[in-house]
Amino acid sequence: MVDELRSLNGHPRRIPARQDVYHEADRVRHLHYVTRGLLYCYHDLPDGGRQITLLHRAGDLIGLSDLHSDTATHSLRTVVDCELLAVPKTALRKCDGTLPRLSECMLQGLARNQQVLSRMLMATGRQNARCRIMTLMLLLHEMQPGGPTGDAPVLDLPLSQAEIGDLTGLTNVSVSKILCDLSESGHIERRGPRIVLRRLKDMRAITGYVPLACGAPAPRTASAGEPVEPPAPASPSGAAAATK
Numbered sequence: 001m002v003d004e005l006r007s008l009n010g011h012p013r014r015i016p017a018r019q020d021v022y023h024e025a026d027r028v029r030h031l032h033y034v035t036r037g038l039l040y041c042y043h044d045l046p047d048g049g050r051q052i053t054l055l056h057r058a059g060d061l062i063g064l065s066d067l068h069s070d071t072a073t074h075s076l077r078t079v080v081d082c083e084l085l086a087v088p089k090t091a092l093r094k095c096d097g098t099l100p101r102l103s104e105c106m107l108q109g110l111a112r113n114q115q116v117l118s119r120m121l122m123a124t125g126r127q128n129a130r131c132r133i134m135t136l137m138l139l140l141h142e143m144q145p146g147g148p149t150g151d152a153p154v155l156d157l158p159l160s161q162a163e164i165g166d167l168t169g170l171t172n173v174s175v176s177k178i179l180c181d182l183s184e185s186g187h188i189e190r191r192g193p194r195i196v197l198r199r200l201k202d203m204r205a206i207t208g209y210v211p212l213a214c215g216a217p218a219p220r221t222a223s224a225g226e227p228v229e230p231p232a233p234a235s236p237s238g239a240a241a242a243t244k
Helices: 002-007 089-095 100-126 130-143 161-168 172-184 198-209 236-241
Strands: 011-015 018-020 030-036 040-046 050-057 075-078 082-088 154-156 190-191 192-196
Touching: 002 018, 002 030, 002 082, 018 154, 040 161, 040 236, 050 100, 050 130, 050 161, 075 100, 082 089, 089 100, 100 130, 100 236, 130 154, 130 161, 130 172, 130 198, 172 190
Parallel strands: none
Antiparallel strands: 011 082, 018 075, 030 082, 040 050, 040 075, 154 192, 190 192
């Protein structure tokens, strides 16, 4: 996959944590393949707020929805130090199925993005605040390279409470309270930027979570020198508490 992208004049970029790669409405002539790190797409709102729409990890090709336009329809920001491969859109548009692995990756990426957006839309629109946070944790756990493993799996979560709120439509106060509640109830154990999902099966049953059909990006070994149950009904009180 990386070799195919390099054959299209892809070049590496290293971007520090908490930096914008580009902004909405910028002229962007490249798609970005993530070789290492975590990023998110977001939109600035008229009231000064922000809505995060998608998270991207290693193995994702970012910007597929803008492939046939040079104007970005979202802003892109790093969460941790990231290594990207910037690939010209013109080269991708001309490959025309001649690179089958790349074509398959692009289709899988579009399908995964659609599923993730649908899950978060359903959670934000129909679940109470507690279930929104649990759904986000389950989704991020599944998206980790290698996929879900173990009875008490560990989730890397380097997002701030403000960023979790911008993903789920909750205030910082609501996010903080729910994380504390989930720790006290034994559903999770917080270890800095890592969270152990102690009651994974219970969390799936409470939220009605069903695994993504596309799953997580497959783990990749770097080459030498390469950067490397029925859903619970939403409670009116929980929904009210989630309002910003």
